[in-house]
Amino acid sequence: MSKKQKKTFESYYSEIYKSRWTELKDILIKDSDGFCLSDNLLQNYYLDPASRAAALALNVQQGESVLDMCAAPGGKTLILATALRGTGTLVSNDRSSDRRRRLKDVINNHLSEKFRQNITITGHDAAKWGLFEQNIYDKILLDAPCSSEAHVLKSSTHLQRWSPARTKQLSIQAHAMLAAAVDAVKPGGVILYSTCSLSPLENDGVIDKLLKKRSDLVDIENLSLNSGFLEDLSAESTKYGLHILPDKNNGAGPIFMARLIKK
Numbered sequence: 001m002s003k004k005q006k007k008t009f010e011s012y013y014s015e016i017y018k019s020r021w022t023e024l025k026d027i028l029i030k031d032s033d034g035f036c037l038s039d040n041l042l043q044n045y046y047l048d049p050a051s052r053a054a055a056l057a058l059n060v061q062q063g064e065s066v067l068d069m070c071a072a073p074g075g076k077t078l079i080l081a082t083a084l085r086g087t088g089t090l091v092s093n094d095r096s097s098d099r100r101r102r103l104k105d106v107i108n109n110h111l112s113e114k115f116r117q118n119i120t121i122t123g124h125d126a127a128k129w130g131l132f133e134q135n136i137y138d139k140i141l142l143d144a145p146c147s148s149e150a151h152v153l154k155s156s157t158h159l160q161r162w163s164p165a166r167t168k169q170l171s172i173q174a175h176a177m178l179a180a181a182v183d184a185v186k187p188g189g190v191i192l193y194s195t196c197s198l199s200p201l202e203n204d205g206v207i208d209k210l211l212k213k214r215s216d217l218v219d220i221e222n223l224s225l226n227s228g229f230l231e232d233l234s235a236e237s238t239k240y241g242l243h244i245l246p247d248k249n250n251g252a253g254p255i256f257m258a259r260l261i262k263k
């Protein structure tokens with residue numbers, strides 16, 4: 001692990017989070033308790049309570065056509081599938097073949113035949129989705145690949161990959177995926193954009209960029225701090241969405257989420 005890289009990482013985030021960074025960092029290094037998903041599943045699945053809140057925030061209803069653009073390993077897909085209860089359609093996509101194998105196992109091991117018969121697993125590049133399907137889905141979850149600072153703090157391999165340029169690059173990629181989601185969702189349909197990043201570039205920054213180019217196509221919904229999907233989590237409002245940060249949530253998060261409605 002390069003000391004210089006660690007220093008750049010530290011100063012990048014302490015510049016953003018100021019005195020709060022030390023506490024955030026300490027809690028991010030620890031493993032936190034997962035929420036146990038068990039309702040309507042063949043076996044329990046554990047995931048971060050803030051990740052669960054992001055999937056619930058899409059508010060999927062029976063009969064809807066749903067796309068999970070970056071679905072592996074599949075915790076959020078399980079939540080979307082149990083909301084559909086085998087009705088409507090769910091496309092669970094992930095470009096990585098290794099991670100897609102895990103996604104397939106998670107689906108097969110946790111969902112009954114009835115709850116998985118409406119699921120199609122695909123391996124497309126989410127950023128190119130709009131080239132092939134437009135105005136198709138009622139709801140889209142875009143849980144974008146991000147800097148995932150919790151991983152950077154826990155692993156020297158992730159730290160080596162991290163740089164200020166990488167967070168910028170990830171924000172550009174996320175913007176391309178979000179623009180594709182806007183094309184793929186029906187008018188009146190909803191996109192839930194989420195990341196587990198602490199970098200504002202990858203969160204509000206992606207929405208800022210989208211609005212500069214496509215404000216004629218989307219409205220951003222004002223998410224209330226009292227939204228039911230938050231249950232006992234404490235979120236903070238950002239320019240466009242909510243941020244659930246681990247120092248205020250017993251280690252749950254970070255998760256940023258924003259809800260976009262296509263006009």
Ligand SMILES: C[S@@+](CC[C@H](N)C(=O)[O-])C[C@H]1O[C@@H](n2cnc3c(N)ncnc32)[C@H](O)[C@@H]1O
Pocket residue numbers: 051069070071072073074075076077093094095096099124125126127143144145146
């Ligand atoms: C944050 S993870 C998704 C976690 C997942 N939603 C869950 O709840 O288990 C991001 C995923 O995006 C996938 N990915 C990265 N680039 C992609 C692309 N261009 N198109 C589709 N998926 C991509 C990665 O393989 C990774 O599995």
